[in-house]
Amino acid sequence: MVLLSLVAPAAFIAAVVLIFGLVYALWILGTLGCAAVLLAFVARLWLRCTLPSRKQGFVAFFHPFADSGGGGERVLWCAVKALQDAYPSLQILIYCRAGLTPRALCLRASSAFFLDVQDRFQVVPLMHCDLISPKRYPRWTMLQQALGSVQLAYDALALAVPEVVIDTSGWAFMYPLFRLAGVRVASYTHYPTISTDMLQRVTSRQATFNNNSKIAADPIKSLAKVVYYFIFAAAYGAVGGWANVVMVNSSWTRQHISQLWWTLKKPSLVYPPCNVSHLAALPLDRKLKSLFLVSVAQFRPEKDHEKQLHAFSLARERAHADTQRTPSLSSEAVLAARLKLVGSCRNGEDEQRVANLKKTTSELGLDAHVDFCVNAPFSEVQQLLGGAVGGLHTMVDEHFGISIVEYMAAGVIPIAHNSGGPMMDIVVKDSSGMVGYLCENKEEYADAITQVLSMDQEKRMSIAAAARRRALHFTDKGFQEAFLECLEAGVLPSNLHR
Structure with a gap:
């Protein structure tokens, strides 16, 4: 009984405090709300008086x-x-x-x-x-x-x-x-x-x-x-x-x-x-006289071109090690391939970024295997997409990824980051089958690069055709x-x- 007599007043006091607390909070919110409404009303009147009349239609x-x-x-x-x-x-x-x-x-x-x-x-x-x-x-x-x-x-x-x-x-x-x-x-x-x-x-x-x-x-x-x-x-x-x-x-x-x-x-x-109509006209059964990958993206920091260079270097290192043990067509294809970085520079910072990427290329011993195509016209980009077998994209949480859709429309197998729009909307497996690769680290990118460069023509065309069908979801x-x-x-x- 003593315990109940102590608990009851405590519960009553807590309830009273809670009620008054809620009332006070609502009063504060109401005051702020009224102030906001008044401020908006004054701002609206001021704008109507100072701005020109609205153009109907x-x-x-x-x-x-x-x-x-x-x-x-x-x-x-x-x-x-x-x-x-x-x-x-x-x-x-x-x-x-x-x-x-x-x-x-x-x-x-x-x-x-x-x-x-x-x-x-x-x-x-x-x-x-x-x-x-x-x-x-x-x-x-x-x-x-x-x-x-x-x-x-x-x-x-x-x-x-x-x-x-x-x-x-x-x-x-x-x-x-x-x-x-x-x-x-x-x-x-x-x-x-x-x-x-x-x-x-x-x-x-x-x-x-x-x-x-x-x-x-x-x-x-x-x-x-x-x-x-x-x-x-x-x-x-x-x-x-x-x-x-x-x-x-x-x-x-x-x-x-x-x-x-x-x-x-x-x-x-x-x-x-997405510009799929022009690119979808490119032949899937292309003559692969020179095996190469493309990367189409502005030279901005979030595009992470560094990862592409390191992944390409790792794929070549693995291929070179395999060749030392047992020479194969797969390893030879990787070692013969080139990477073409295609993108625009907006300002001096982007130009410096390209210079740093070229320095990294040299440090990795890739000078003879990497090309920089800076501010290339669309006609040149389209020509490159018409000959590439794979397309790299390494930005984390890319909101959509138009360049990935362009890869797919052109018959280029995409190798994109496993996040954002590429993961949720674009490089998704449907009834058409596999349309590309999703990766997160340079090891996974190197694996995908090796697979794309070394796959036979029949399999490549099958994936490229499915990718093109998927790209047609994103038309003008x-x-x-x-x-x-x-x-x-x-x-x-x-x-x-x-």
Whole structure:
């Protein structure tokens, strides 16, 4: 009885404390919520007073570097073409860096991507695109780029306020600004600004290209970076929730955006348009006069060309050792093969990266077996894909992997990293059979390289044919249909008719 008399008051006190705690927490949240609503209301009024009037029936694309030649730009121009074909009378704006003209952009889209885009759109010139350049911010890069994107978005709105804006470059922090200005927002995300994988690597103090080894080795600095990343991730999730329509380019990206963005509806999966029609015309039964592998990727740190060189070197070492014991056609094929690194350089840092890769090539004794094809035109890339037997891709957590699809369309057997889009969407075994190899470390890459280089022609053609069939899942037409369906369901004016 004494025990019960002691427990009962304690339980009563705990319940009272819990109730008052919940009430206080709700009061705090309510106060913050009211403050946020008031702030949004004031910001909306201010924007309506300072910005030009909204252009009814205008749709704008936000893509500051629209003249670049990457996969993101191919998405942009396929999206523009989709809207032009479906709605010929639609008024389209392109927010992009100053100095570009519709004619020049259309010529670029034609030469780089074989896309026939009409120049019946207007360019809205952005004068300060350096605000989102990572080179401008040696510290707190993500945060400062995010703030820079908001300023750039305001500059864009000060010139023209459309009815709809389509972001194809991934700057989510500007979405609230567009919405407060009365603009509906559609987002096509290629790669999350911050991902749960990045959070995990920083938390576990794993040194990578985006987590400096000095910070990873210091527990205090690592803790500070963990706090910074988690706060940034929460803010990123909040601003992402302002988009009316959310599209992503792969299952991997959708998984991360679903975890981070504060949205009720699951993001729509819209595979990017890949240039498969021209490449699929290449013959599978090619004359293998010279046996070689290709690697098609920009010379950026995350593409990890170093791993490719070390894996190729390891495959050659194994083949050389086998030849010493028992000569075979398999070992001879590996020793006779070449590796061709094909990619573009964006700036001086990329050029220095190529110089370092050439130094590594020399150190590994591969000078006579590795070729660097820097800034090669598409015609040369297509020719190389028409003769290669295997294609290397070593980026960890690649969001999609357009170059892998291009390998497969051309009949080149892909050897890709076992993560991200390649694992979840592209190099997947279906009814067609095996379409390529997935690897994680240089030993596995060396095994795959050896198998691809030494397999007989019949088996190679069987895998290449299955890979080509798989690549046909990622066409321009498929992208355009899915893209328009998402826009029509969420942001396009209801009075538009095809």
